[in-house]
Amino acid sequence: MTDTTNMSVQLYQPVPLPKPQGPLTRAILRVLPPLVVAGLLILLYAWVRAQLEPHRQFLMPSGYELWANAFSLPQVWAELGSRSLVTISIALSGLAISIPLGMLTGLVMYRYFILERGLLPNIVALQAIPMLAVIPLIQTALGFGFLPKVLIVAKMTFFAIPTTFLLGLKSVDRGALDLFKLQNASWWTTLWKCALPSSAPALFAGLRISASMAVVGAIVSELFFLAGKGGLGQMIINSKIDFKYEQMYAALIASTVLSVSVYLFFSWLGNYLFSEWHESGGKQG
Amino acid sequence: MASPAIDKKGEQAQMENQPAALSAQGTSGQGTDNRAAERPVALAFDNVGMQFPDGTIALENVTLHIRQGEFVSVVGPSGCGKSTLLKIASGLVPQTSGTVSVDRNNLGYTFQDATLLPWRKVLGNVELLMELRGYPAAERRRIAMEQIALVGLSGFENHYPKRLSGGMKMRASLARSLALNPSVFMFDEPFGALDEITRERLNDELISLYVRKGFTGLFITHSIPEAVYMSSKVVVMSRRPGRILKTFDVPFGFPRSPELRYDAAFSALCGEISISLRQAIEG
Numbered sequence: 310m311t312d313t314t315n316m317s318v319q320l321y322q323p324v325p326l327p328k329p330q331g332p333l334t335r336a337i338l339r340v341l342p343p344l345v346v347a348g349l350l351i352l353l354y355a356w357v358r359a360q361l362e363p364h365r366q367f368l369m370p371s372g373y374e375l376w377a378n379a380f381s382l383p384q385v386w387a388e389l390g391s392r393s394l395v396t397i398s399i400a401l402s403g404l405a406i407s408i409p410l411g412m413l414t415g416l417v418m419y420r421y422f423i424l425e426r427g428l429l430p431n432i433v434a435l436q437a438i439p440m441l442a443v444i445p446l447i448q449t450a451l452g453f454g455f456l457p458k459v460l461i462v463a464k465m466t467f468f469a470i471p472t473t474f475l476l477g478l479k480s481v482d483r484g485a486l487d488l489f490k491l492q493n494a495s496w497w498t499t500l501w502k503c504a505l506p507s508s509a510p511a512l513f514a515g516l517r518i519s520a521s522m523a524v525v526g527a528i529v530s531e532l533f534f535l536a537g538k539g540g541l542g543q544m545i546i547n548s549k550i551d552f553k554y555e556q557m558y559a560a561l562i563a564s565t566v567l568s569v570s571v572y573l574f575f576s577w578l579g580n581y582l583f584s585e586w587h588e589s590g591g592k593q594g
Numbered sequence: 595m596a597s598p599a600i601d602k603k604g605e606q607a608q609m610e611n612q613p614a615a616l617s618a619q620g621t622s623g624q625g626t627d628n629r630a631a632e633r634p635v636a637l638a639f640d641n642v643g644m645q646f647p648d649g650t651i652a653l654e655n656v657t658l659h660i661r662q663g664e665f666v667s668v669v670g671p672s673g674c675g676k677s678t679l680l681k682i683a684s685g686l687v688p689q690t691s692g693t694v695s696v697d698r699n700n701l702g703y704t705f706q707d708a709t710l711l712p713w714r715k716v717l718g719n720v721e722l723l724m725e726l727r728g729y730p731a732a733e734r735r736r737i738a739m740e741q742i743a744l745v746g747l748s749g750f751e752n753h754y755p756k757r758l759s760g761g762m763k764m765r766a767s768l769a770r771s772l773a774l775n776p777s778v779f780m781f782d783e784p785f786g787a788l789d790e791i792t793r794e795r796l797n798d799e800l801i802s803l804y805v806r807k808g809f810t811g812l813f814i815t816h817s818i819p820e821a822v823y824m825s826s827k828v829v830v831m832s833r834r835p836g837r838i839l840k841t842f843d844v845p846f847g848f849p850r851s852p853e854l855r856y857d858a859a860f861s862a863l864c865g866e867i868s869i870s871l872r873q874a875i876e877g
Contacts, residue, residue: 484709487686491703492726502722506713586713586754 370555378555385556388544389563396540397567399455399530400523403462407519410463411470412512418471419478419504420496429475436468440526444533458530465526466519473515477508510587513579520575524568541567635695636662636778636810637683642692644678651835652678656692658829658838662777665804665811667821669867670831671875676814677706678836680780683812702776702809704784708763710755710770716742717751720769727774741769745799761792765799772803779809786816797823798852805849818864818871823855828867832874840870 330338358369370378379385414432418425444461451457481504489499531542541564548557637660644653652675660666668676681687685698710719720738729737742748745765755763764784771779781800785793797820804811815821821828828842842863846854854860 482709484705484707485711487705488703488709488722489726490686491684491701492723494726498726502726503711506711583713586756588712588756 367552367554370558375555375558378553379559385559388556389541389559391538392540392544392560393563393567394540395538396524396527396531396542396564397571399458399527399540400462400567400571402455402459403526404466404519404523406459406463407467408470408516411467411515411519412474415471415474415478415512416500418475425475428471432468432471435464440465440529444530448533453534458527458534461530462523462526465529466522469515469518469522470512473518474508474512477511478504480511481507510579510583513575513583517572517575517579521568521572524564524571528564633662633664635659636664637696637812638694639679639683640693640695642679642682642689642694644675644682644687645690653682653689654835654837656836656838660810660812660827662810663808664827665813665825666827666829667813667815667825668829668831669815669818669821669871670836671833671871672816674831674833674874675836676831677782680782680812680814683778684780696778700774700777702771702774702779704764704767704771704779704781706783706786708755708760708767710763710766712755715752715754716747716758716766719755719766720773723770723774737773738769741772742766744772744803745769759792760788761796764788764796768800768803772807775807776809779804779811781811781813781815783814783816785820793817793820794852794855798850800824801848801850818867819855819860822860822864822867823850830867830870830874839874842867842870 354369355371358366358371361369414428418428440461443464447457447461451460485503485507486499489503494502527540528542528545531539532546535543535546541560544560545557545564548554548560637658639656639658642653642656643651645651656679658666668679670676678687680703682689683694683696684701684703710716711722714722717735717738720741721734724734724737739751742751745768747762747765747769750758750762750766755766758766767784785796788796801824811825813821813824815824818828822844825844826848828844829838830840830842831837832839844863846857846860
C-alpha cells in the first residue's frame with residue numbers, strides 16, 4: 310500500500326486565456342520597441358555630446374545643426390542623391406560579379422568533392438585577408454577607376470555565397486535524391502528539379518549577408534579613391550576636409566539607409582519566393 | 595487571421611475521418627490464390643549478401659523468391675538489414691554478393707518518410723516521376739488527378755506538403771508511385787511514423803489498391819499485425835547479419851476486412867510470428 314500520511318494535496322486554479330490583442334495593440338507592440346531603443350540611442354548621443362568641450366562639439370552635430378546645415382539644403386539632397394547612385398551602382402556591380410561566381414564555385418564544389426577539398430580552405434583564407442591591406446595593391450595594379458572598387462565589393466561579398474550554397478546543396482534530403490536516382494534522372498535534372506530549389510533558402514541567407522556587405526564595401530572602397538566624381542564614401546572624406554561635419558553625418562545616414570534597403574530587398578525577395586512552402590515561411594498551417 | 599488556419603485543420607481532420615475512398619470492400623476479390631505457385635517470379639534474391647565499407651555485414655545469404663501478385667512482408671529486429679534489402683532490389687545500393695533479378699523499369703518505391711518535394715504542390719509531387727520519365731504534360735496531369743482521387747486526396751491538389759497531415763503526405767507519396775503503375779511495389783516502413791488509427795486506415799486502402807492493381811508487393815515493417823494483415827507471406831529476418839529465419843504463409847484471402855484483426859486465427863498467427871521474432875532478437 311502507498312503511504313498516504315505525508316501527502317499534501319493542493320488545489321490548482323484554472324488559468325483563463327489572455328485576451329487576444331487588437332490590431333492596434335499588435336502594431337504598437339511591433340513598432341514601439343525599436344523606436345524606444347532608437348530614442349535611447351539618440352539620448353545617449355546627446356548625453357555624450359554634452360560631455361564634449363564646446364570646441365569639440367562639431368564632432369557630433371545636434372539635430373538642429375544637421376537640419377540647418379544639411380537636410381534643409383536642396384543642394385545637399387541633390388548631392389546625396391547623385392552620390393548614392395554612384396555608390397549603389399558600385400555595390401550592385403560587385404554583387405553582379407560575386408553572386409554568379411560564388412554560385413558557380415559552390416556548384417563545382419558540390420559536384421566534385423576533390424574541388425571542395427581544394428577550394429574551400431582557400432576561400433576561407435581569401436576571406437581572412439584584411440581588405441584594407443589589399444586596397445593599396447589594387448590601386449597600384451588597376452588605378453582609380455570604377456573597376457577596382459567593384460572588385461573590392463566583389464571580394465568582400467563573395468565568401469557568404471559559395472559557403473551557404475554548398476551547405477544548402479549538401480543538405481538536400483537523401484530520400485529525395487534516391488527518388489531521382491530510382492528514375493535514372495541525370496545529374497543536371499536532379500540539380501535543377503531537386504538540389505537547386507532545396508538549397509535556395511540557404512543560398513538566400515548568404516545573399517542577404519552579402520547584400521548588406523555590398524554597400525559597406527562600396528563605401529570603404531571609395532574612402533581610398535578620391536579622384537573623379539565618387540559616391541557617398543568620397544562625400545564623407547570631402548566633408549571632413551571641408552570641415553562640413555553635418556554633411557558627413559548626412560552621408561553616413563544615407564549610406565545606412567542604402568545598406569538597409571539592399572538587405573531588405575533580398576529579405577523580401579527570399580520571403581516572396583519561399584514563404585509558401587519553406588518551414589521558415591510566414592504562412593503557417 | 596487565425597480562422598483560415600483553423601478551417602484548414604478542420605478540413606484535414608474531416609478528411610482523415612471520412613470513410614476511406616477505398617476501404618477494403620474490394621472489387622474483384624482474388625480470394626485465396628491456388629495458382630500463385632504457377633506464376634512467374636517477379637523479384638528474386640539469390641544468396642544475396644551485403645557488406646558495408648566499414649566491414650559490417652548487413653545481409654548474409656538471403657534467398658527470397660516473390661512471385662507475381664504476391665504481397666510479402668519482412669519483419670525483423672532493428673538494424674537487421676530489412677531496408678537494405680529494398681535498396682538492393684531497387685538498385686540504390688548494389689549488393690556485394692549474390693544476385694537479384696527484377697524489372698527495375700517498373701518499380702514503385704515508398705520511403706519511410708513521404709519525401710515529397712516541399713516546393714511542389716501535391717499535384718506537382720504526384721506528377722514528378724512521370725515528369726522524370728518524360729510523359730507528355732496533359733497525360734501527366736490526367737494520370738496524376740486519377741491517382742490523387744484514388745488515394746482520397748481530391749481537393750488537396752494545390753496544397754503544399756507543409757500544410758498536410760502525416761497521413762495525407764503518405765497518401766500523396768503513394769499516389770506518386772502509383773502514377774507509374776508499377777508491377778513491383780516496395781514499401782520501406784511507410785506507415786511507421788503514423789498514429790494507429792491512420793495506419794490501419796491506410797493499410798486497408800493499400801490492400802484495396804493491391805487488389806485492384808495486382809502489383810507484387812514487398813513490405814518492410816516493425817509491426818507484426820500490420821505484416822500479417824497486409825500480406826500473403828511474412829518473412830522473419832534474424833538480427834545482423836540479416837538472414838531469413840522463417841517464412842509464414844498467411845492463409846486469409848483478399849480483400850481483407852478490418853474484422854480480420856479480431857479473428858482468433860489472425861491472433862494465433864501473430865503470436866507464432868512474434869515468438870519467432872523474439873528468437874531472432876535473442877539470437
